[in-house]
Amino acid sequence: MHVLIVEDDRRIADALGEAMQRFGHEVVWVATGREALAAAEKTEFVLLDLGLPDLDGQEVCRRLRKRSWVPIIAVTARAEEVDRIMLLQAGADDYLIKPYSMRELLARMDAVARRVNGPTSPGGDAESREDRWSAGPLVLDLRTRQVEMHGQSVSLTRREFDLLAALAIDPGAVRAREDLINEVWDANWHGSTRTLDVHVGSLRSKLGGREWIESVRGVGFRLAVPDAA
Structure with missing residues (x-):
């Protein structure tokens, strides 16, 4: 899977990228919200840090969601409930509170990917079409x-x-x-x-x-x- 890492801390981005590659993912790293918006069209998954130098991560998430269904997991140090609710309303599929384990991140990525690739399907319909x-x-x-x-x-x-x-x-x-x-x-x-x-x-x-x-x-x-x- 092609993963876009949006993280302004090079040290964190390198460690996260190496971990993603060990599990077979292709990785692209960007450090700003504007770079993320430019690169997102060519990716299959976005790991989005909220503390970016140019745009707030919630705004990046909101703009991405307006034009794409790409899965987004936000990574944040903001632990308040209102922040998490606003993040989900902005279109994030899930979020992780820093610090987090790589095992949990990978599990959440798998869970989000399953939901995206196998969306909920109503059984019957009034127009004789399953979809x-x-x-x-x-x-x-x-x-x-x-x-x-x-x-x-x-x-x-x-x-x-x-x-x-x-x-x-x-x-x-x-x-x-x-x-x-x-x-x-x-x-x-x-x-x-x-x-x-x-x-x-x-x-x-x-x-x-x-x-x-x-x-x-x-x-x-x-x-x-x-x-x-």
């Missing part, structure tokens, strides 16, 4: 990972799309919080469960209202088609 699902004005295309509402494109992050797809497996059925976290994030996810609530809130906003995703107290969430949709 397309619709309910009222909402259309979800798994092959292209595109969403439309009333014929207009809806821009979602990778996690938002996977969460919507997980809810669309069985519209109206309640999906437990734990199941959604395991499916959309990872069975070994150790972050705050508030991450799920943040993504649900963002989805509701982008779909046009809270009524699209109903909360079931003490259990989880379900996708519903509003009567007026």
Whole structure:
């Protein structure tokens, strides 16, 4: 796999690059956010340090996500929950708090790669296409990972799309919080469960209202088609 390391500390970058190469990955190193934006189109995975000299790592992540689905794991010393939530909202697939072990980094890379290469797939659909699902004005295309509402494109992050797809497996059925976290994030996810609530809130906003995703107290969430949709 072609890995882009975005790290302004040459010593750290060299050690990380050597470790990646030992496990068979091709590595490109850049030290700034602007270099990362220029190099990202030719990579398959991004390891992004947030403390860059020119652009904040969250801004780099946000710009990358607007134009690419390349997997991004952010590496940060910011341990506050609000920082982690903002990072995930910016489009990162996962994050690691410094200091971290190489074993954990590689495990998280494998987990993210599995999610990206095998996205959640709703079982049935109303249009006799396995990769397309619709309910009222909402259309979800798994092959292209595109969403439309009333014929207009809806821009979602990778996690938002996977969460919507997980809810669309069985519209109206309640999906437990734990199941959604395991499916959309990872069975070994150790972050705050508030991450799920943040993504649900963002989805509701982008779909046009809270009524699209109903909360079931003490259990989880379900996708519903509003009567007026």
